[in-house]
Amino acid sequence: MSERLAEHTTTRVGGPARAWVTARTESEAIEAVRAADAAGEPLFVLGGGSNTLMADAGFPGTVVRLAFEGIEVREGAEAREGDADDQDSAAGGDRAGEAVVVRVAAGHPWDDAVAWTVEHGLVGIEALSGIPGSAGATPVQNVGAYGADVSQVLVSLRAWDREAGQVVELGAEELEFGYRDSIIKRSMLETGAPSPRWIVLSIDVRLRRASGAAEPTAPVRYGQLASALDVAEGTHAPLAVVRREVLALRAAKGMVSDPQDPDTWSTGSYFTNPIVPAAVRASLPEGAPAFAAGRAADGTELVKLSAAWLIDHAGFAKGFGLPDVAPREGGPDGRGADGAGLAGGRASVSTKHTLAMTNRGDASTEDVLMIARTVRDGVKARFGVDLHPEPMIIGTSL
Ligand SMILES: Cc1cc2nc3c(=O)[nH]c(=O)nc-3n(C[C@H](O)[C@H](O)[C@H](O)COP(=O)(O)OP(=O)(O)OC[C@H]3O[C@@H](n4cnc5c(N)ncnc54)[C@H](O)[C@@H]3O)c2cc1C
Structure with a gap:
């Protein structure tokens, strides 16, 4: 019996998939997507299921769940391959302010990636703390909260291009980001297809090195967050404090996933601001x-x-x-x-x-x-x- 989407979505609804693949590596994902496309089989690519409402009847095709994780420093901080636990050198010292490009695998839980950057004293995505789902889905609707969105830090992404049949790299400008919008999302909405043309494999975000997790960081761009932090809007607050306050504000609104709290069994904001x-x-x-x-x-x-x-x-x-x-x-x-x-x-x-x-x-x-x-x-x-x-x-x- 195939998996039910209700088991894999934050709203906990949705019927069974006809076929189910859990892709634990990029190549498994590409292979599964390629096989479904070659067979003319409907395809749905799933990350954390936090922005998906699937029909009760389920999905009449293959669901490929992207389950590959990893964080890698690409530029700055003495970049080393696939060494997430050994990046303490990312933070601090006389290199404060230096740009650091971090690559996050598509299946990596987004909030784990944010927590990692904060722990390592890297500034840029702390206001996006607590957003459920996968890193690979963040460019799809240009996720945002508290005056920040992913387009402000995304440098480029790698994706499987289903039309071209190859892995491509797309720069931020090619993604045509808008408010909760990108070329990836439009490739679904404009065609009615259940999956986009580009399957994101990893994203590269450009962050800035603070001199430590307690040091002042990015300007606070949202009134409610500024009041919670007791600072003026546009000024700075310590990185770890920003994350803590964002998580607290979000939790009070039911906007942090919590298995015990039905107020969070949703897709977050159901409607965009008109x-x-x-x-x-x-x-x-x-x-x-x-x-x-x-x-x-x-x-x-x-x-x-x-x-x-x-x-x-x-x-x-x-x-x-x-x-x-x-x-x-x-x-x-x-x-x-x-x-x-x-x-x-x-x-x-x-x-x-x-x-x-x-x-x-x-x-x-x-x-x-x-x-x-x-x-x-x-x-x-x-x-x-x-x-x-x-x-x-x-x-x-x-
Ligand atoms: C409690 C709660 C709070 C939330 N708060 C916010 C918020 O503050 N701001 C905000 O912007 N969003 C918010 N969301 C919505 C959601 O968390 C984000 O949109 C998130 O990025 C979705 O990630 P996911 O992996 O769960 O996507 P999924 O639901 O798995 O997928 C969403 C769509 O993206 C596609 N997709 C997924 N992964 C990929 C990939 N690698 N490549 C191509 N397409 C892909 C899927 O096919 C699907 O069409 C919230 C949701 C919840 C439940």
């Missing part, structure tokens, strides 16, 4: 947050709204759920396949944050989507603003 013409702001109630977001191609001024605020003010408070109605034919365990009338307390908005759609322990994918649909439609009806999902939804739709 970017709309500035004129839309005038139609919203006073107090609706809006941040400058550049201009559209035709010159229209744009603002970024807060999806969490819109959800809350459209009447969906923390913990919002839906009553159960009679189960319908066709869904798993006798529950409806069409998404109507589901949830019944099995799924809800997180009790800690209005942006997360959570599994309370017994939800199906459709249960979670039903809550998300209700929220999306309610925000549209109340404010006329479209919310767009952040996670990849495979084999079903919002």
Whole structure:
């Protein structure tokens, strides 16, 4: 019997895969992807499953889970191959400020990589502490939090290019990063394919050497984090303290994976913050947050709204759920396949944050989507603003 996606995703939902490969090396991953593509078999590439909502029916093809790990200093810090535990020389001394390029294997848990950089006194990704999932998935949607995103440090990545049939190296500029967006993500969204053209094998990030884990580091770019650290926005705070405060802020919002806490059984933020013409702001109630977001191609001024605020003010408070109605034919365990009338307390908005759609322990994918649909439609009806999902939804739709 094949693996169920519910066992491998943070929302703990999703049916079985027809075939399952755990790739423990890059070559195993490439081989599995190549074999599925050659056979015309649908392919889904899985990292940590923290941004994936798979249909209850499962995946009618091969799931390749990327499970190869490793951290390697490539440049600076007397670069040595594959020697993650022997890099204490990375930090400190008279070389403070020096650039250090670190390569992280795609299957390496992202937060372990962040913790490693902080321990080794390397500045640059500490504000991205606590984001679940794999390093290889971070460029896919240009993960970000607390004023930082991966595009600020990513130099290049190595990927298996399924179209070219070879390993390629893509520089940051070729990835066309945007807000929760990249050319890799668009290669799925624009074609409807369940996997991207490029399968990331490793990423190279450029960090800066601090003079020790307790030394001042990157400018703090987010108001809430600055207040927690008791420093002015744009100024510095010690590396290890930034990580600790980010983890604490995230945990309070249910944004650090915790097997004991259903508020974290989600894909994190379910909706991206909508970017709309500035004129839309005038139609919203006073107090609706809006941040400058550049201009559209035709010159229209744009603002970024807060999806969490819109959800809350459209009447969906923390913990919002839906009553159960009679189960319908066709869904798993006798529950409806069409998404109507589901949830019944099995799924809800997180009790800690209005942006997360959570599994309370017994939800199906459709249960979670039903809550998300209700929220999306309610925000549209109340404010006329479209919310767009952040996670990849495979084999079903919002
Ligand atoms: C509690 C919680 C908090 C979160 N907080 C944040 C946050 O603050 N900021 C943020 O940006 N995100 C956040 N997320 C979302 C998620 O953690 C990130 O998007 C993460 O990078 C996904 O990694 P993953 O390995 O789990 O991806 P998966 O869910 O395994 O995959 C996501 C998509 O990427 C593709 N993919 C995965 N690996 C590769 C690869 N190596 N090459 C090509 N494609 C690949 C998959 O096919 C899929 O389409 C949060 C999620 C949770 C559950």
